[in-house]
Amino acid sequence: MKVSSKGEYALRSLLVLGQHQGTVMTIQEISEKTLVSIQYLEKILLQLKKLDYVQSKRGAKGGYLLHKSPENIIIGEVIRNLEGPLSPMGCASITQYEPCPLEQGCQLKPLWSLVRDTIAYVLERTTLEDLLLNRIRLMKGEDFVVFKE
Incomplete structure (x- = not known):
């Protein structure tokens, strides 16, 4: 998974x-605060509107505002809707699985699946409200456990 500029x-x-x-x-105010060009921001906000995250108002006092409350905007959902699957490799994707000729007995697939699950675990439990309230905790290396069978 790679998060693009979009x-x-x-x-x-x-x-x-x-x-x-x-x-x-x-859009000018949003552009100034995000440092994103108005032209590119228009495309992004249109997508966010189609996905029902924002709404637009027309007219002299028009612009954009959130359509959902921050606690109902799940970051994993936003990323998936804009960028596609969270998996780093197609063979480990749940939503857009891509078969690989080396998959049978592949020793890398469990690693890619763990990466996918870890990314999904964090992003699916993070809301816009969490970001706004700075509720994100940095994890130290010892917080990660690899289970052996």
Whole structure:
């Protein structure tokens, strides 16, 4: 899984809108706060609108605001909707599995599956509200356990 600039800018836009929840923000204001060009931001906000994360208001006082509350915006869902599967390799993907001719007896697939599960575990349990309230805890190396059978 690689988060592209589109995914990062979408999350930054959601954060800005979450910081100004209930307030209509112009695309210019969002652009200034995210440092994303208006042209690129228009495309991203259109996708976020189609995915029902934001809504737009027309007119002189128009702009964008969150459509869902921050506690209902799950970061894993946003990334999956914009970027595709969370798995680093197609053979380990649950949602978009791609077979591999070396898969039978592959010693790497368990590693890719663990990476996928770890990424999904973190992103599926993180909401926009968690980010807004700085509730993300950095994990130390000893927090990770590899289970052996």
